[in-house]
Amino acid sequence: EVQLVESGGGLVQPGGSLRLSCEASGFTFSAYWMYWVRQVPGKGLEWVSRINGDGRRTNYADSVKGRFTISRDSAKNTLYVQMSSLRPDDTAIYYCARFTWAANYFDYWGQGTLVTVSS
Amino acid sequence: SYELTQSLSVSVALGQTASISCGETDIGTKSVHWYQRKTGQAPILVIYRDSVRPSGIPERFSGSNSGNTATLTINRAQAGDEADYYCQVWDSNNVVFGGGTKLTVL
Numbered sequence: 001e002v003q004l005v006e007s008g009g010g011l012v013q014p015g016g017s018l019r020l021s022c023e024a025s026g027f028t029f030s031a032y033w034m035y036w037v038r039q040v041p042g043k044g045l046e047w048v049s050r051i052n053g054d055g056r057r058t059n060y061a062d063s064v065k066g067r068f069t070i071s072r073d074s075a076k077n078t079l080y081v082q083m084s085s086l087r088p089d090d091t092a093i094y095y096c097a098r099f100t101w102a103a104n105y106f107d108y109w110g111q112g113t114l115v116t117v118s119s
Numbered sequence: 120s121y122e123l124t125q126s127l128s129v130s131v132a133l134g135q136t137a138s139i140s141c142g143e144t145d146i147g148t149k150s151v152h153w154y155q156r157k158t159g160q161a162p163i164l165v166i167y168r169d170s171v172r173p174s175g176i177p178e179r180f181s182g183s184n185s186g187n188t189a190t191l192t193i194n195r196a197q198a199g200d201e202a203d204y205y206c207q208v209w210d211s212n213n214v215v216f217g218g219g220t221k222l223t224v225l
Contacts, residue, residue: 103204104208
């Protein structure tokens with residue numbers, strides 16, 4: 001059974017940092033692109049960052065470029081995102097999701113972890 | 120940039136049919152995928168490639184896509200179908216989501 005379990009969310013002050021983790025199980029982790037997608041309260045879904053199977057290719061939404069860093073550890077089957085210079089508009093539920101290139105959609109998601117940026 | 124337009128909310132009476140639309144010019148030329156998101160739960164894929172149901176998704180869920188509108192249809196709506204629904208396409212090497220539609224079952 002495919003499972004994605006996020007952790008690391010919490011309350012952080014503006015300008016602060018936080019690292020989110022997503023532990024994957026039930027599939028060959030290194031075979032998939034993985035994404036971080038967020039849902040700002042009252043708004044829709046927004047992709048944040050993505051990383052290919054071997055970790056060598058990464059991309060970021062313009063809204064987080066230069067502030068967030070995505071990475072993965074295949075030995076631990078874990079996806080990460082290091083978030084720095086956090087702003088109040090980064091407040092959101094952050095989901096990790098497995099991406100299927102066959103037709104460009106997400107076939108599995110985690111339950112999300114809430115990040116609140118506030119003083 | 121490609122933007123998908125969804126109604127903010129849709130209401131449906133228990134047991135009736137709900138239609139949730141996702142609009143953009145020539146969306147019919149793209150594959151559209153739909154996700155259901157309930158508060159506190161992981162989003163789940165309910166339709167992919169316009170009209171294909173993943174294993175475990177009830178037959179009450181169906182999808183279509185033509186012209187400028189893709190539609191998610193939920194027959195015999197149940198209380199448990201109350202959720203936010205998002206459409207998604209792939210455009211210019213990027214994932215694009217609609218703004219989401221809140222489905223209320225009355």
